[in-house]
Amino acid sequence: MEDLERLCQEILRYLKGEQVNFLWCQVNLSDFSDFERDVLEHTRKIPYGHTVTYGELAVQIGRKGASRAVGSALSKNPYPIIIPCHRVVSSKGMGGFCGSKDTQSLSLKRKLLELEGVNI
DNA sequence: ATATTAACAATCG
């Protein structure tokens, strides 16, 4: 139980981009397309408390107009939170999370963003 | 303010 507490602290530190002690993982993105790797890699660099739009992310990786494809790529994110896809939102509302836009996923996404001081 | 629709770019069968 105390381990869980510490793990949560570490994850929070990781999300903030601070030094982490025992959270490490080798992110293996082979068997993803170039496009999908670009999307995930750029998503990984979005700073704490910052959010980007699907369309904006598309522009950033030089594929203007590929907002929809960006969404598809993110839906395959193998490491949510570690690769903070919750920081990618729709130009209108929330978009989705973990490959779906059901209430569960969306409320979790909202909570993560609240944690970072972002309100949608 | 909300609902519908047509383009959109990439992936999959």
Place this chain on the structure above:
DNA sequence: CGATTGTTAATAT
């Protein structure tokens, strides 16, 4: 090729 997708911008109600 056609269908599908964590979209978007334009248009209509």
